[in-house]
Amino acid sequence: MEISPLQKERLKYQPKLPGMLKNGISDICVREGEATQSVADQEKIRSLFPNTYGKKEITFQKGANTSAPKKQVVGVILSGGQAPGGHNVISGLYDALKATNRENVLLGFKGGPSGLVDDDCVEFDDAFIDAYRNTGGFDIIGSGRTKIETPEQFKAATETAKKHGLTAVVIIGGDDSNTNAAVLAEYFAANHVGVQVIGCPKTIDGDLKNDDIECSFGFDTATKTYSELIGNIERDANSAKKYWHFVKVMGRSASHVALECALETQPNVCLIGEEVAEKKMSLSQIADQIADSVEARSKTEGNFGVVIIPEGIVEFVPEFGTLIREISEMLAGSKTEEFNALPDWAAKKEFIRKGLTAESYKVFDILPEAIQKQLFLERDPHGNVQVSLIESEKLFAELVKNKLDERKKAGTYKGSFKTQFHFFGYEGRCAFPSNFDADYCYSLGYNAFMLIQYGFNGYLSKVSNLSRPADEWVAGGMPITKMMNIERRNGEDKPVIRKALVELDGKPFKYFEAHRAEWAVKTCYTYPGAIQYYGPSDVCDLTTRTLALEKG
Template sequence: MAISALQFERSKYAPKLPKALQGPVKVVVGKETESVADQEEIQKLFPNTYGMPLITFEEGADTGSLPVMNVGVILSGGQAPGGHNVISGIYDGLKKLNPENKLYGFLGGPGGLVDHEYMELTDEIIDEYRNTGGFDIIGSGRTKLEEEAQFDKGVEICKELNINALVVIGGDDSNTNACVLAEYYLQKETGIQVIGCPKTIDGDLKNEMIETSFGFDTAIKVYSELIGNIMRDANSAKKYWHFIKLMGRSASHIALECALQTRPNVTLISEEVAEKEQTLAEIVDYIANVIARRAEDDHNFGVILVPEGLIEFIPEMKTLITELNDLLAEGQQSANEFKALVTDAEKRTYVIGKLSETSSKVFASLPEGIAKQLTLDRDPHGNVQVSKIETEKLLIEMVDVRLAEMTEEGTYKGSFSAQNHFFGYEGRCAAPSNFDADYCYSLGATASVLIGNGKTGYMSSVRNTTKPADKWIAGGVPITMMMNMERRHGHMKPVIQKALVELDAAPFLKLAENREQWAVETSYVYPGPIQYFGPTEVCDATTKTLELEQGK
């Protein structure tokens, strides 16, 4: 296979590990845990895995090889930079425990486990994928593991291959499924362990034990480079306003981090919109006023960052979307009736007639394109697919109308020309930054130690990540500790609690402190591409979010 010069050099990179994982490992058992909320309900649903203790690794004494173990690995959900290094870390960790251990990759995500599609991962295969982006080593998928028949099919193939443990590499929903699987396998006494690894570029799988999900660091560096390039172009041409939508379904971590990296004129934060109960009209007014203020200095250009999930946080839109999710949920009679309709006009009329009076008015007021996007097929979790909603175009259209009104009022005397962008897939499969290469490899190595020590229902945890890698703290956190109950498909279900942007935390406060200055002035910062080689302060730098959260 032909490879680029960078990939050739990158294959030589040896990921750094926490000191505790560099030799024999001692397992230190910490305090027992409870779920972040809804303790009674979660404990009833997970009687075998609830309340398990935190685990930390320390340097230990050599105890020789452990018995032979075979392990299966699954990549679940959307891609994130560093997935291949997680698998490399698992592989090397297993071989360190016993050279006879084998690692099997289930193909195409969780569906590979159910359909018995797999491949054995060997030295030759692993070495080809070290420090590379993407999930193409075994592929990923969005099949949800939530039915006993699926679990039992998994048992069949695990018994056939003598697999002792499964590692699920995924986001909050995938790791929730991993916990359900661990609970079921314990209940049925199958002897199969299940370990999770925290993956999502969205950054919303985080808590006191999971400081960041892997892939976030690389993705924001890719997006920040692109934003910086657009800023340089905007400042050169001086005639365009760029509306940039950034991936991040529920939380605004990507938009916030990219804002701290690049200093745009406007950054919308979904969580702030929800907290202040801002209407769509108020958001449009805010943007239009910034544009008008810059026009007073003949600056008819700028950059605006829009989080992907914004539309779900605007109060009247959130209510509308909740009603639409329930109306169009799989299995509902109304969903079947809706799908049977032929024309967009028929569908629009049908929806308006089924919603509450307030939501009907909101839905009827939306441009046809946006209204149609809101009624597209739901994702596997029953939610609207926000990546398909062109929020940035909606804002451009509404801002254009508002500026025309302001021109007539005499409060705006500039020219407005807009460009729209959506940065999402560009960042999901980039070659991992040094941080993600190290972090992911450490997560994989941690998973292998958890397996070697007979643990199940745990997620790999690597903390203290603003320090050099050898000072990172590795261990395991019970997945039930992160859970709460949420409404999905019209029913209450246990899920890992999403971490949204905290408005009283240092990263957001840094943005709030500077947003007025950045709005009016052209304070752009141009981060440039990810640096893989060079000074440590450039190549191994963590995100601004982590630095601010940990007081660096």
């Protein structure tokens, strides 16, 4: 297979490790911290995880290695959506395994957790791993979203483990995947299967973070990729001076990606879902905020600008959430068939008017017709509206246009409003990892083996002090149950890892809040450019603005 010149060079890159792990694991010992408890619902979580709950946080440090030597047969699984750096987690895990004992084995289970259930795996060797070092994507073994949760799945996973003599499984994934890792760890412990389970924190959305996990891998690369594209659009907008560009970025449940891209590129407007929810902003208020920027800039800078919108923004709008709930109730049971049998959109809209409260119909009525229809045509397998499919960038552009038309009639606005639309999602999920993600992921994988070697189960591989040079990074682990709470999912109480939302009193948002009024009116664009892999460290090894601001 022919590869690009960049890939040839990236294959040679040697990722940096935390200083304590640089010389292998022979002189690494464990320092125990305090016993842990879950972030909420302690008694419920404890009852669900009696064998893995309440364990101590640990860090690795220099000292005599007291782990019991034994041959390790480890399985690794890529779970959930792709994120840059996943291949390096596997590379780091493989290198640590082989550095300890060449007889150690690493098996890659294909297609996500279903590979463990179906016994679909491949054994890695040097040549296999070497072809994927420092590359983006999850194509080394593929990924999947299967949850191991039924008695039949647990039994099949156990049989696979016994067949291959597995001593441990490493699950590389986000909050749902690592929740599943905790459940699997508890099952193996309760049933004396003898297999440890270790998780690694992955998601480009940036919402798998807390006091222990400073950032999930892939966030750095994805936001740098999106920021390069947004910077290019800003440069084009400032050159042509005739379009307002509405840019939607990934982030359904949290706005970390949008905020980071705004800090990197200084657009005229960036919506933060958590602020919208906190202030109980309406669709009309949000449209007015954008229209204010359009009007002000038309008088000084020109009829152009850039707006960043997080993918899940409408879910944060209280009145829209109420509308969605009412629609779901309205179409419960046989009502969906009754609605679909109506002859045309006019008849369907009358059905909707009668089925909604006056407040919700008022919200519905201001939506563009295409969005109105989308709310009824696109349903998930459970019959719910698929909010993530709503083209919110077009929705807000249409609402802004309506606001500006009103202002033109009032004589306060004389500009023009032409729009362009962009959605950046898949473009960032499989990019060549930045040096930060290449190093961080390799360290997470290497560190995961340390946790295995010392016998830990139900732990997340943890590398912290990430705003400092890699030499100063600190490796260790934390019980996955520490991050968990109980949430209502599909009508049932489920233990899940709590998603981290943008903190409105945090330094990254406060910096954004302090500068956005100026950005809204003036052209303050910054152009990050492409990710740099070679050159000065202060260019190539930069972490995100979010992490830099959080850690000072």
